[in-house]
Every structure is written in C-alpha cells, then in structure tokens.
Amino acid sequence: MATAADDERTEELETLQSIYPELVLDEPFAAHIELLVAPTTPLSITFEPAQEVHKVAYLPPLRLKIDLPIEYPAEAPPNVELAASPSWLPSGTVDKLVKEAHSLWEEYSGGQMLFAYISYLQEAAETTFGLSELTLPNSLKDELLQYSKRMKRELFDKETFDCEVCLEPKKGSVCYRMERCSHVFCVQCLQDYLNNCISEGDVNNVKCMSADCGKPMPNGKKKERLLSPKELLQIPLSLQAVERFAKIKRKKKIEADPTIIYCPRSWCQGAMRTDKYPKIKDVREMDDSDSEAEEEVETTSEEEQASGPEKRRVGTSGMDRLAVCEDCTLAFCKVCLASWHGDFVRCEPRDKNQLTEEDQASLNYIMRNTSPCPTCSVPCQKSFGCNHMTCFQCKSHFCYLCGAWLPPENPYGHFGNPKNKGCYNRLMDMVEGDMGNGEAQFGGARGAEQIADFWEQEAMRIQNELNAQDS
Structure with missing residues (x-):
C-alpha cells in the first residue's frame, strides 16, 4: 500500500526528471545522473612523474547516485554517492560534496532538496569544486586529454555560429574555431580563403580573417600571428597545400636574411644549412613551438630593418667560414665561395659582379x-x-x-x-x-x-x- 511519503518521493523524482531529462530512474525511489564538469577557467593538471602541466577545459563527468529512504524527506536525508570515472577527483573533495547533501537537508528542515543539491554541484563544477590545480598520475593523462578534446568538439558541433565571412548561421559541425583568438568561421570560407592565399604565394595573409584579430603594437598597427601547419591540417587543408605554405614561408624568411649564403654551384644554388631555419621534413610533425620560434626570428629581423639593413660579414675567419649546402651537401667557403679549402687558407671575397x-x-x-x-x-x-x-x-x-x-x-x-x-x-x-x-x-x-x-x-x-x- 502506497504511503504519502512514497507519493512525495515519486513526485520529486518525476519533477526532477522533467528538469533534467538526462536523469535516469533506476528503481522506484533511486536514480542517477552525470553532471558535466566544464570549469570557466581550464584546470591546471600536473601529471607525475614527468611533471607535465596541461590546461584541461573539460573533465570526466561527476556521476551522482540518489537513493531516497522511506523516511525521506521528513525524517532522513537522501543517500547520495559521488564518483568520477576515471577517478580524478580527490577523495577529500568527494567526501565534502557528499556531506553537503546532509547540510542542505538540514537547511531545508526536512523539505525536498534534490534540485538545490544538483544545482549546487553544477555551480561547484564551474570552479572545479574549489580546486585551483591538481596533481594526477601520468597513467590518466591520455584519457583525460582525449576526453577534454572530444567533449570540446561535441559541444561545439551542437552550437550555432554566425560565420564572420559569409554572415550565415552555421552549425558548429561545419565550422572551425581558431585556436589562439577563438574566432569562428565556416570551414568552406576558411578553406577558400586560405587555399587562395597559399596558391598565390601570399603566405603573410595565412591568418585569422577577423578584423578584430591581432595584438596592438606601439606604432598603432596590429601584430597578427600566422597559422601554424598543425592548425591548417586541423581545419582541414590538404597536406599538399600545407607543405607549400610551410616551404614558401621558410623560403621568404631565408631570402630576407642577409646572413644566409647560397651554394656556388650554378645548377644547385641552395641555401646553406642553418639551425635558424631548419629544413622541413614533415609538416605533420611540426608543432606550435616551431611557429613561435619563426615568429621570434621575424620580430628580430623587423627590429634589424628598423635600424638599417645589415651587411654580409666578409671578415669571417677560421672554421666560421665553412658552410654546407642543404641541398647538394657541398662544403664551401662563405668568403670566396670556393669548395672548402680548410681554415688556414687565406681567401678574398668573390666579386659580386661575377654573375652566371x-x-x-x-x-x-x-x-x-x-x-x-x-x-x-x-x-x-x-x-x-x-x-x-x-x-x-x-x-x-x-x-x-x-x-x-x-x-x-x-x-x-x-x-x-x-x-x-x-x-x-x-x-x-x-x-x-x-x-x-x-x-x-x-x-x-x-x-x-x-x-x-x-x-x-x-x-x-x-x-x-x-x-x-x-x-
């Protein structure tokens, strides 16, 4: 025979399910729900023993199990269990969250309090339950990072955005969010623009298309970062287009650098080997650090240009004169451009008017x-x-x-x-x-x-x- 308490528990769970459709009723008076953990500020997680620190935007959901005893809500609090899989939440934090259910039940003086408790957990999840940083074993690294990436993509796909180029509303599944500035464009507009820039060799414009993008400079201009090959492949652009972009970008930097010497062989004329501009082997293996290093080189060259062009050094002595062509591997002298003759031989600069x-x-x-x-x-x-x-x-x-x-x-x-x-x-x-x-x-x-x-x-x-x- 159903009691008034039974009706009250059933009514609360059914009302709760209408508010949270993802709530699953397990038994007449038991249920469970998974709560999204998406902190407003990505959580810094240190993975031991490698001491690698990662900013994680989405963490595995908090699973809440609810069991309402017959005495609930008048005489006893609900029985709650909290867990995350994998277990990334410290046990002390879990115990604190469980005790909060009893505190809320006392605060509501025996009234229905499940909605308030779930709301509390959701608000606490926005600050990662009060955690500013976290240390976890390295065994959880791949699983947590892959989950964060997957959730970020799934939630993005469900949203609707206005492309800043075609100005049409598009679902996130056909859009791309720029990694550094978070501007959103539809993939078709991005591919059309970027492929056109790369095909015409205009690699200096392979960047975000938003007019608001860029870091303000003291001279009133904006410094806009070029997109990295890694991000171009994610948009996605074809591997052939990204390889062309990386090679042209490198070629322009080499040609603008007055310290680079070229192979004296007329059939080769490749640039000398240098750590400043390493030869590109596979753009798929290039990471953001490669792009940042190139940007530092570009900034330095701009500062040099502001103070006047730098002349090639011809007074180089000893082994500093040795250069090796990156294409044909010829070892030659930077001063006289002859095949390498050793560091004790005196040589003179070749006449610049001697053109092939x-x-x-x-x-x-x-x-x-x-x-x-x-x-x-x-x-x-x-x-x-x-x-x-x-x-x-x-x-x-x-x-x-x-x-x-x-x-x-x-x-x-x-x-x-x-x-x-x-x-x-x-x-x-x-x-x-x-x-x-x-x-x-x-x-x-x-x-x-x-x-x-x-x-x-x-x-x-x-x-x-x-x-x-x-x-």
Whole structure:
C-alpha cells in the first residue's frame, strides 16, 4: 500500500526528471545522473612523474547516485554517492560534496532538496569544486586529454555560429574555431580563403580573417600571428597545400636574411644549412613551438630593418667560414665561395659582379619588366588595374610608372598633380597590365633601362644599315 511519503518521493523524482531529462530512474525511489564538469577557467593538471602541466577545459563527468529512504524527506536525508570515472577527483573533495547533501537537508528542515543539491554541484563544477590545480598520475593523462578534446568538439558541433565571412548561421559541425583568438568561421570560407592565399604565394595573409584579430603594437598597427601547419591540417587543408605554405614561408624568411649564403654551384644554388631555419621534413610533425620560434626570428629581423639593413660579414675567419649546402651537401667557403679549402687558407671575397649567365639574364628581365618597391626594392609587375600599387611584401604605396613612394592617406593625388608630368592623368594607363598593352613610358630605374634598351636597339639598327650599304 502506497504511503504519502512514497507519493512525495515519486513526485520529486518525476519533477526532477522533467528538469533534467538526462536523469535516469533506476528503481522506484533511486536514480542517477552525470553532471558535466566544464570549469570557466581550464584546470591546471600536473601529471607525475614527468611533471607535465596541461590546461584541461573539460573533465570526466561527476556521476551522482540518489537513493531516497522511506523516511525521506521528513525524517532522513537522501543517500547520495559521488564518483568520477576515471577517478580524478580527490577523495577529500568527494567526501565534502557528499556531506553537503546532509547540510542542505538540514537547511531545508526536512523539505525536498534534490534540485538545490544538483544545482549546487553544477555551480561547484564551474570552479572545479574549489580546486585551483591538481596533481594526477601520468597513467590518466591520455584519457583525460582525449576526453577534454572530444567533449570540446561535441559541444561545439551542437552550437550555432554566425560565420564572420559569409554572415550565415552555421552549425558548429561545419565550422572551425581558431585556436589562439577563438574566432569562428565556416570551414568552406576558411578553406577558400586560405587555399587562395597559399596558391598565390601570399603566405603573410595565412591568418585569422577577423578584423578584430591581432595584438596592438606601439606604432598603432596590429601584430597578427600566422597559422601554424598543425592548425591548417586541423581545419582541414590538404597536406599538399600545407607543405607549400610551410616551404614558401621558410623560403621568404631565408631570402630576407642577409646572413644566409647560397651554394656556388650554378645548377644547385641552395641555401646553406642553418639551425635558424631548419629544413622541413614533415609538416605533420611540426608543432606550435616551431611557429613561435619563426615568429621570434621575424620580430628580430623587423627590429634589424628598423635600424638599417645589415651587411654580409666578409671578415669571417677560421672554421666560421665553412658552410654546407642543404641541398647538394657541398662544403664551401662563405668568403670566396670556393669548395672548402680548410681554415688556414687565406681567401678574398668573390666579386659580386661575377654573375652566371642565367643570373644575368634573370636580372636583365627583372630590370626591364618590373617596377621595384621604393621601400624594400621587391620587384613588382602589374597584371591589371590602375597604377597605384601596394607592395606585396611591405605594403608600401607607390606609383607603378615612376616608382615614387605615395602617401597612404592620399595615394591618388600623385596622378592628379600637374607637376608630376610623367604620371599626370595616367592613373589608368596599361589597365590590362604589362602583358595586355605593355607599351608605356616609365620613369625611375625602369625608365632608364627602357631608354638604354631603346638606344641599344637603335644603334644595332644603324650598324646593320651601314653594313648593308657597304656590302
């Protein structure tokens, strides 16, 4: 025969189940529930004996078992059991949480208190039950870290986000959250943008697309970190694209470093081996520390550039002159660029004007068909559009026709100033680019090459006419 106490216990458990659908009724007056442990601040866990410290955002759930005795709630508190699998919660903390159930029952003076107790446990879970750090055996490391990663992905997949590029609401299952800044984009937008940057060689823009992203610098600009190969693979981008990104990024850093010497073999011309830029073997094995080390190198080079370009050292002596090509493994001298001759041989720097035939042909083409940036001297060639150029590398504004630096706040004023006779009203000259209608008069170094080339051809034409008359 059912008693009033039975009805009261049944009513409380059924009400509790309507609030927490995940509550499972085991017996008429017993139930269990698993409570999510997601602290607002990731918990620092030290795994012994390796003393590895990890920030863990999600911990295995706290399993609460409830058994309501016949005397509950008027004369006796509920029987509760708390456990976590694996057992990561200290036993002293578990005992404290269990005793809180009895304290709440006394506070409610024999009234129903299960909802208050579960709410208390949920609030305590947000601060990891008062724990600021935790020390656990190394045997639990993999299981806890994998659980945290899995839960983070599962909860993210269930949410809905507005992609900051296409501005459409997307489920988390088709989105990606950036690791450092937590900005969210749909995977399709990320892949389209990043693949385009990598295919065009614009590796300096392989970063978060949010306008709010970046660390403010004293000069008013923002320092934006490039994405690591590891994160690009997680988005995911193809292995081939990530390898291209890593190689181009490394190549740009090597080319910008004046201390790097290149192999003297004309068929090789690989860079010297250096610990500063280790050769990439497998991008899947590169971790975030590799990217951070590269960023430190980049910051140092920027500071060096601010104080002026560093000249190559030619007064190197002894074994410091030895360099080894990373491609063909040739050992050569940094000073005279001959095969390694030992550290006691006196040698002189090779004349920089001694260029190979291929180098000279390449240099001639660059001087005739490109306009150098006035700031960093990188050669630029226009494919289409107006003659206001922005340097691909240093972002300086300049005129494609005369090579003059343009103020960023008003770059088009240069083409509307009658004093600039060579560029006045010529903003849209060669709108189809060099290859489209490339016949135009240039100024600056390119203009000088253009004039010299014209008179060279004219001299050859006159000579040929004289030879024809003599014959």
